[in-house]
Amino acid sequence: MKKVLPLLLLLTTQLSILAQDYKFGKVSKEELEEKFYPLDSTADAAYLFKKRRTYYDYITNNGFQLVTEFHERIKVYNKEGFNMATKEVVYYKPESGESESVSSIKGYTFNLNGNKIEKEKLSTKSIFTENISKFRSVKKISMPKVKEGSIIELRYKVYSPYVQSISDLKLQYHIPVKKLDYSVEIPEYYIFKKNTIGYYPVKQIKTSKNGKIGDTNYKIEVTSFVEENIPALKNDEPFVSSVKNYRSGLKFELTQTNFISIGGDFKSYSSSWEQVAKQIYKSSSFGGELSKSSYYKDDLNKILAESKTEVDKLLNIYNFVKQRVKWNEYYGIYSDKGVRKAFKDRVGNVADINLMLTSMLRTSGLNADPVLVSTRANGVPFFPTIDGFNYVISAVELNSGGIVLLDATEPYSTPNILPRRALNWNGRRITKDGNSSWVKLATTKHATEDNNIMVNISDDLMISGLYRTKFSNLSALTYRKNHNHLTEEAVVTGLEQKTNVEIEDIKILNDKNIYKIPTRTIKFNSDGLIESINGKLYIEPLLFLTERRNPFKLEERKFPVDFTTPWKVKNVVSIKIPEGYKVEAVPESFAIGLPDNLGVFKYQIQENAGKISTISSMQFNTAIVSPQYYESLKKFYGDLVKKQTEKIVLIKI
Structure with missing residues (x-):
């Protein structure tokens, strides 16, 4: 046993050293054989290695320029990860004046063919330059022969004469990062304020080294970030304005330059x-x-x-x-x-x-x-x-x-x-x-959607009726934007797929006049909205308007829920009880509110004159719900879903 422990320790050390070998152009068979990311089996791709080095290079008679070197190795696990095979590098290139440049682009795609590693070089024919405005251009890089299991490796440099602007450091991405190695090297002549964003902590390591201009020595502040196993922060959570606001990162803000020691001047750039x-x-x-x-x-x-x-x-x-x-x-x-x-x-x-x-x-x-x-x-x-x-x-x-x-x-x-x-x-x-x-910018006006459904049930349990919807404020804008360019056939097809009904007729009013409320009226029928079990009929009171899923799945959410605008949805549904049946049970009325008047859900149901009428109203009085209310919001939606999915039960007389 005493002999085995040192051997295991030596083997572990060798594997650790091997795992940290990210020499460009050389990947391991083990990396190619990996079928999924060990720490996140849902990941479509992962950065096996993500390196960035930003530093100042002094050019005689021209002064400093900013150089940023990038090296990334990406493992593609499935087809959804194929988008990582296309890289876009945006850089500043005005119609006049000094420009940034992107060069030294090299890349490979690695695949495993049996036991053999095949290596495909990135061709210059797969690198394109496009102007996206009179100030910016983009290098589009398309990696070759990418398939499930491929490893993509890419390296390039960005040169910038704009030494006062260091591009943001992104320390967290939509895919996980196995190994991150970043460094920013700033001469003592430039003083930057560093502003952290996001919630995932990545430790900064500060060191220094010497630089030289002619016979003049100067200090260089080196800020490094070396981290392993950074989890993804995906863009699949509902109601998020921009997930990049919450991914870990660092922003550099120049506060001053001081070249007095080499015959220059002092300037303050403290901005507001x-x-x-x-x-x-x-x-x-x-x-x-x-x-x-x-x-x-x-x-x-x-x-x-x-x-x-x-x-x-x-x-x-x-x-x-x-x-x-x-x-x-x-x-x-x-x-x-x-x-x-x-x-x-x-x-x-x-x-x-x-x-x-x-x-x-x-x-x-x-x-x-x-x-x-x-x-x-x-x-x-x-x-x-x-x-x-x-x-x-x-x-x-x-x-x-x-x-x-x-x-x-x-x-x-x-x-x-x-x-x-x-x-x-x-x-x-x-x-x-x-x-x-x-x-x-946010309006105080609620984006509203009012739905009204009236239905009859035939002897063969077919539901038929009218479905009318009115949209106002941002809901009206969104409706017009999403539907006005579509043909009537496309609108009908989309609605039939969403509601599980067959549409006989559709009329839309005020879809073009933006100063009036757009109204959509649909005549429909369906044989899929009623369950018949042992002579009893089971019907969801809101029919196809029922909210069946809670959109909030996380146990904890550290960033706010962003609804864009205050909003309200009101559903009124009237179901005529069919001949030969009576009500055995209906869900009880219900109401629930969120703290601080953030939102409310009201649900009323009653039987009267041979009809069952349901009024459901959900309203949020704010566009943003802060993380402190997430637990309450998740429970709010859970209760809402539970109530709306309770069913009316009809029995034969």
């Missing part, structure tokens, strides 16, 4: 949201575009001639811009084409359209300002940075009181009902003098 807003406003592609007005002068004069009140002006200008310029689905806080060209070509990005809108509103005499926004997908900007914003809308402060928010990129949007993508925390409003303040 006020400074960020002023910097954006000064740009010719932002504030400069707001000042242009000659291109729309004639059209605006016609609009003003037909507008008697400030509300008339607002609505007429807003509707004009929506009809005049189509959104090309590109985000951005800066004008892409320029407002004149966008107006002429009738197409533009978010900034083209909403800066144009703001300018027209201002010229008409309204108190209008642009509002900087971070979209839901972009995340909440926790710290002052220009990159925190990627969208812009317009705000009008009325003489009669109140602020109206407008987004002319969305055809189905109405004043103060912004599209879902823009409803993310607060926006930054910038006035004409460059001052700025926060504006709440």
Whole structure:
């Protein structure tokens, strides 16, 4: 036994050393044979190794440049993991001025053929460059011969002249990380504030080393992150605005530069949201575009001639811009084409359209300002940075009181009902003098859906009836956006699949008129909504509107539940009791509320005059439910599902 223990210790040590060998271009047979990730069998893929090194390289006569080296090894377990075979590297490349660059791209795909490891090299033909705006480009890398069980390995470098901006460190991903090895090396001349985000702790290790410029020595601060077995934080939880807000990471904010020791100067970059807003406003592609007005002068004069009140002006200008310029689905806080060209070509990005809108509103005499926004997908900007914003809308402060928010990129949007993508925390409003303040983006109006169903039951237990739905506020916008482009046949097919009924007729009113409530009426029948067991009929009181699953599965949730907007769904169902039957049992009425008036569920059911009437109402009075209420919310939905799935029982007379 004494001889066995040292042997096991030696073997364990050798395996540990072998497991840490991540030499580029060399993988093990054991890695290729692995069928699933040992610590998360649900993972479609995993980073076996994720390395990043960011450092400053001094170039004579040019100064420092920022270099970031990447090396990643990915194991693909199944077909759902194939998306990891395509890599997109976005980098800053303006039409004029200094650009970042991506180079030294090398990659391999490894597969196991019997006992033989096959290695396929990434071809330059599989690397593409695309311009995604006048400021940014992307390198698209497509790895070859990827299949289930493959290992992908990729290495590349990003060079940047913008030494004051270190890109965010992402320490947690949507797939697990077996081994992470990150380091950031910063010369003493640059002082950065480090802001952590997310909940998963990754320890920072701080060391230092020496650098040299000519005969001058300087200190380099090295911050390292070496971690194993980082779990995935997937994007499959319901009601999350942007999961990247909650994944572990680090943001760098430059606070000062000090080159006095080598004959330079000292500068403070302590930024605030006020400074960020002023910097954006000064740009010719932002504030400069707001000042242009000659291109729309004639059209605006016609609009003003037909507008008697400030509300008339607002609505007429807003509707004009929506009809005049189509959104090309590109985000951005800066004008892409320029407002004149966008107006002429009738197409533009978010900034083209909403800066144009703001300018027209201002010229008409309204108190209008642009509002900087971070979209839901972009995340909440926790710290002052220009990159925190990627969208812009317009705000009008009325003489009669109140602020109206407008987004002319969305055809189905109405004043103060912004599209879902823009409803993310607060926006930054910038006035004409460059001052700025926060504006709440979320509306206080509930997104509502009212459903009304009336049915009869035939002798052969076929249900037939009418199903009417009304949508308002954000629900109306969402309905139009999801359905107005579909054919009637496609709408019918989708509804039949969702409700398990056969639709005989459908009528939709006000689907095009955005200032009226859209209403959908359906005539239907179904033989799948009643269970007949031993002469008794069992029916769910809400029929196909029944909520059968609790969407909240986690035992604990550390990030908030984001409903986007306050909302309410009301269901009214009337079931005529068929001839020859009577009620044996109906569910009891029920009501439950969440703490602090966050939400309420009410359920009333009664029999009267040969009909069973059910009224179910669920309402949330806030867009965001903080994690402290998660346990209560999960129980709330559990009770709701339990109540709605209780059945009416009918027996023969």
